[in-house]
Amino acid sequence: MKNTCLEVLNQAVEKLRSEGVDRPRTNAELLLGAVLNVPKIELYLDRNLILTSQQIEKYSYFIQERISGRPLQYIIGSTEFYGLEFKVNESVLIPRPETETLVEEMIERLKNHPSPKIIDIGTGSGAIAISLAKNLNSAYIFATDISADALNVAKDNARMNKAEDQIEFLFGDLFEPLQNRQLEGKIDCVVSNPPYLSQEEFDHLPKDVRDYEPVVALKSGQEGISFHKRIIEGAVDFLKRDGILSLEMGLGQARQVAAFLEEFDKFKHVEIKKDLGGIERIVIAIKT
Ligand SMILES: C[S@@+](CC[C@H](N)C(=O)[O-])C[C@H]1O[C@@H](n2cnc3c(N)ncnc32)[C@H](O)[C@@H]1O
Known part of the structure; x- marks a missing residue:
């Protein structure tokens, strides 16, 4: 050189x-x-x-x-999300711009709430939880993940962004670490960007995603929306009446998730929101 x-x-x-x-x-x-x-x-x-x-x-x-093929963000060790800096490594999904749509929607809906209590399922790098904490000063957030390594990155990110006092990071499967915390019926909002790729979609991912990003963050069961269904079923117990559920998903899944919510019959005002690329990306619903 x-x-x-x-x-x-x-x-x-x-x-x-x-x-x-x-x-x-x-x-x-x-x-x-x-x-x-x-x-x-x-x-x-x-x-x-x-x-x-x-x-x-x-x-x-x-x-x-x-x-x-190693993603740029992993080489550098950081990325930007919702105007904040996040440390990233191979234990966490690189936060995507489309997830900012979910964050923006929740900030808009919760900005006048005096002290919203929020659950973020599958927090990964902490991108959603930390962005919400920084933009909703009186929010308190319970953030869970099945990956202990991801939670370590999320905790570092919370400290780096001075949001650690507003977020509790908990290890375990979906809502399981929140059992016995007397939080049932007390939560204002449940958010999640869960894994949503079927085995077939996973096999067709570009090499730099498939070979480097954590499989546990990407792959759902046989069916791409199996995590969404489990989160919907779990959220019912924790949300207050009129509490908000907001889920991110992949291409072509929004109608299926919305249909499941309608059939489940514990939520109302089911809405689908598009991301900036025009893809139906988020489903929002209100607990009845
Ligand atoms: C698509 S990533 C989303 C990460 C982050 N919330 C974001 O939007 O950038 C999904 C996350 O869910 C976590 N996860 C997978 N299975 C889980 C489970 N059963 N319970 C809790 N978290 C899980 C993964 O470890 C990963 O961090």
Whole structure:
């Protein structure tokens, strides 16, 4: 590799492009920014900066990792979600922009509530729970996950974003860690972005998702919406009357989840919301 900032960057862009990596310049900029610990703009302002051999070595390693398919966010170790920074590693799903739609909807509906109590099932990196806590100052959130490693990342993220006093992170299956807490009938909102891929959908995922993101975060049972059904059944006991249930799901699942809710007959005002890409992504319902 050549050794001024701009030379190294341009060379990496060409390498990523020749290896067929999507958005080669953005990847090259973000990876070099991470090595030098500077924002993108400084890469161009400091274009003649001579990189040390350690910096070049680290950057070459990052570029190689990216070429082999490892997601950019895992290489850098962080990502942005709802305007906040989150640490991420291979134990957590990389939070997706479409999940911001769910967060935005819940903030809008709960912003005038004096002290909403919320449950986030399958919190992963804590993206939903922490974004809600930061935007609803008097909210208290119970966040569960079946992965102890994911919960460790979520706790770090809560500390990093100064939301740890508003969130309790609990290990276990769906609502199980909330049993014996006397929370039945006291919760204002249950949110979840559960795993929703069938085995067949999982097998057809792009390599950088299938080989790197946690299987436990992606794969549902035979049926993509089996977690949604279990969460709907569990939420009934915890939600107050008029409490809100909000679930995220994959392409083509919203109508099935809405139909299950209608048939279940314990919720009213079932609504489907689209994400910014126009995909029916969230189902919201109110406990009767
Ligand atoms: C699709 S990820 C969502 C992560 C995060 N909420 C987000 O939106 O970025 C699903 C999460 O559910 C967790 N999970 C899977 N099965 C679970 C279960 N039975 N009980 C609780 N959490 C579970 C996974 O570990 C993973 O963190």
